[in-house]
Amino acid sequence: LMPAALFGIYQYKLKAALIILVSIATCVLSEYLFEYFMKKPITIKDCSAIVTGLLLALNLPSTVPLWIPIIGGLFAIIIVKQLYGGLGQNFMNPALAARCFLLISFTGRMTSFVYDGVTTATPLAVLATSAHYDLFRLFIGTTSGTIGETSACAILIGACYMLFKRVIKLTIPVSYLLTFSLFTLLFSANRFDLYYLACQLCSGGLMLGCFFMATDYVTSPINFEGQIIYGILLGILTGLFRFYGSSAEGVSYAIIISNLLVPLIEKYTLLYKNKKVVSL
Secondary structure (H helix, E strand, O other): OHHHHHHHHHHHHHHHHHHHHHHHHHHHHHHHHHHHHOOOOOOHHHOHHHHHHHHHHHOOOOOOOOHHHHHHHHHHHHHHHHHHOOOOOOOOOHHHHHHHHHHHHOHHHHOOOEEOOEEOOOHHHHHOOOOOOOHHHHHHOOOOOOOOOOOHHHHHHHHHHHHHOOOOOOHHHHHHHHHHHHHHHHHOOOOOOHHHHHHHHHOOOHHHHHHHOOOOOOOOOOOHHHHHHHHHHHHHHHHHHHHHOOOOOOHHHHHHHHHHHHHHHHHHHHHHHHHHHHHO
């Protein structure tokens, strides 16, 4: 996540750095205090709270007041993670759950974006009414958006590193991106427009969510068939939310809804695999 985080700090300056620090500190401290007072083993050394705090911060606009990442961090760690048993027991991605909670609760603050000191619409908002946007700017990241989502280039550098280190596999990202691409070409307002598709792929939180949150071990399927179905579901939901919903962005909601369906996906794909083994 460091390339995306560093680019966000470069683009949004001190405010972005403060949001990242406050978010990480809130997540680590809330995990420590909850486990301390509940007399549970202290697990902050596994750094999962740091990752949650960083992911949450990268999903926030640079314009939010500092109490927003504090509330989001508390919700992510205590409500979504610790109350369900801690790491490995949470039913959805804590950072994304917190972002959706903040979007619902503080819509105005969470949808206010500034670039170069000027309040401006995000590329996705522009693409909702037009098929044209500067693709190079989208790829490099010189656009408005949340702290960590603007630069597709920085995100892909981090994704390549994770793939090289075998932290993640391509199964979910590829099935997700292919499904969303097909949905865009067939059902968006600009059908069969490859330039428009490229703009959609490089804008919003799609790349960040695709490689860094949809691949979360705890909230994604463990078997190959399940991962394919999961990726297809993500692509369809993202397309539905982006092109037919009231909000231009749909990645966060697509991922947490799919997280909730993972137990069913796992149940039926594993059942099917076991039946094949028995029949053989």
